[in-house]
Amino acid sequence: MPLYVAIDVMNAVVLTMVLWAIIRRTLVRPHLIPWTLDAGLILGAIASLMLTHFLFHGYEIAAHLGAGGALPPELPVSGLVGRALGPMAESQAAFGKTAGYWLHILILLTFLNYLPYSKHIHLLGALPNIATRNRSDRKMDLPKINLEDDTQWGVGNYQQFSWKSLLDTYACTECARCTNYCPAYATGKNLSPMQLVHDIRYEMLDRVALQDRMDETKRDIESAAQYAAEHDFTEDHPYPELLAARARLAALEAESTALPKMTGGRIAEDTLWACTTCGACQEVCPVFIEHPLKIIQMRQNLVLEQEKTPGELQRTFRNIERQGNPWGIGADQRMDWAEGLEVPTIEDHQDPEYILWVGCAGAFDSRIIKQTRAMVKVLRAAGVDFAVLGHQETCTGDPARRSGNEMLFQAMAEQNVETLNAAKAKKVITSCPHCLHTLRHDYPQFGGNFEVVHHTQLISHLIEQKKLRPEPATDGGAMTYHDSCYLGRWNGEFEAPRAIVSAVAAQGEVKELTRSGRHGFCCGAGGGRMFMEEHGDRVNFNRADEIIASGAQTVAVACPFCNIMLTDGMKQRNMDEKIAVLDVAELVANNIPDVPLSALVRRKPA
Ligand code: SF4
Ligand code: SF4
Structure with a gap:
């Protein structure tokens, strides 16, 4: 199939799927896939990209028909739009074509800028995650812990996960299949593998944001200290900006110290203990995310480092x-x-x-x-x-x-x-x-x-x-x-x-x-x-x-x-x-x- 035909047909398929996704979220309302502003913006952007494609090519074909040309076979769906618009002069079609073209570009660039802040980040994370997936037959590849090294026993904070585990969290498409197949979730336990993956990412983003604010405040302190030295400020006559920056840093450090560990904090103990390590979540995940591995590594931290082993265990x-x-x-x-x-x-x-x-x-x-x-x-x-x-x-x-x-x-x-x-x-x-x-x-x-x-x-x-x-x-x-x-x-x-x-x-x-x-x-x-x-x-x-x-x-x-x-x-x-x-x-x-x-x-x- 020539590329143009494929693009035109795929645009129609995507538009149909987006419409179905909107209907599903607003009318069927599965509770694991709710309607959110983020979802609305993403679906709206994708639908608009498809519509502006048809708008541009529809007007182009209408002008082509107006000049006595035939319907172009390489654009079957846009051809239908062009026919619906009817033959017209090039001057009449120019506005529609220009609007379709520039709107398409504008929406695309805006969407690309919004992408890293949206749940659609999986567009960037999924492919590398699939390419670097675990291909061994040891699908639950638990690393052997070096017990002599007491700096890392399991995973207590996000930094202790491997880069692959963290990449996993950027690949999730929020399809909720993992949670739908999870026996713990099905029987009402406090465990949703999808939520667990997201919580790891939110933990990482929040911690990184806090660290950024601390680094920025340290830079403020340095420049305020330099200014104070150059302008004869002393301990008895302190530079107010310097005092304020120091106070901000102290508050941020206190905030950081008060944050609980991710394991047992944002990711609750009962969530981790509810898992049967059945692997159903990993099996159905379209982007090869490994949930049980993460759960066991966090359990290791609870048991070996935090001494939080349930009594029966x-x-x-x-x-x-x-x-x-x-x-x-x-x-x-x-x-x-x-x-x-x-x-x-x-x-x-x-x-x-x-x-x-x-x-x-x-x-x-x-x-x-x-x-x-x-x-x-x-x-x-x-x-x-x-x-x-x-x-x-x-x-x-x-x-x-x-x-x-x-x-x-x-x-x-x-x-x-x-x-x-x-x-x-x-x-x-x-x-x-x-x-x-x-x-x-x-x-x-x-x-x-x-x-x-x-x-x-x-x-x-x-x-x-x-x-x-x-x-x-x-x-x-x-x-x-x-x-x-x-x-x-x-x-x-x-x-x-x-x-x-x-x-x-x-x-x-x-x-x-x-x-x-x-x-x-x-x-x-x-x-x-x-x-x-x-x-x-x-x-x-x-x-x-x-x-x-x-x-x-x-x-x-x-x-x-x-x-x-x-x-x-x-x-x-x-x-x-x-x-x-x-x-x-x-x-x-x-x-x-x-x-x-x-x-x-x-x-x-x-
Ligand atoms: S391995 Fe754990 S999280 Fe995954 S489906 Fe089974 S019980 Fe649920
Ligand atoms: S199955 Fe995979 S992609 Fe789908 S919600 Fe679960 S972790 Fe995310």
């Missing part, structure tokens, strides 16, 4: 420190889950193909222990060569890291990496997406480089290879699958669990939830929220309601936290006897024959 951190699990159950009970299964430990069976990473929920939570035992049955049925770390395993530190306790996380990471390296682990399999994420993405920062596989990936592979042949269930009705945020959005695995569910669903009846896949709705447990109180409407109840409305009688999960949260949700809604919450390993284990234990337990070679 203090208990959780203590439990991890003392017993190596967030529940504080005696570390000596870590292998109780395996009673009667004769599961090989790394001491019994060295150099296995897989280390089965059990995880704290898998080892200590009574509901999840059933899931872990099912996993052992599945691995044995497929003849997978594995061993567990037994009492050498301890919490990965995921709840500590996502809740800002980097110090505790680093201690856990170092200990686990040492254990895994000593076990010469090459492949690690886990049914917990939080452990998966930490082992796969965080541990390389500590020298732990393993191939980490989620159990859904291994099981679906084994089914594909016909090493597992689960029978489709004969009863139980329709099934659905609830996406785990840490398996799906953060680690890109959406298909493997679905393949397993399809393989075992009765008559293959699988219903997709409305909020699924990349737009799945969190269970509410991530980011340490599993161990925190939740007041008001709860994220897991909200998700349970959606599952109930789907009509499914079984909801498959692929994460122990999702399992616990949804089981609780079903109980709260009195649906626990009608809707089963089952891990995919349990679904498979329930539909394969039992394997004689003696045939499959691997023993240390004599």
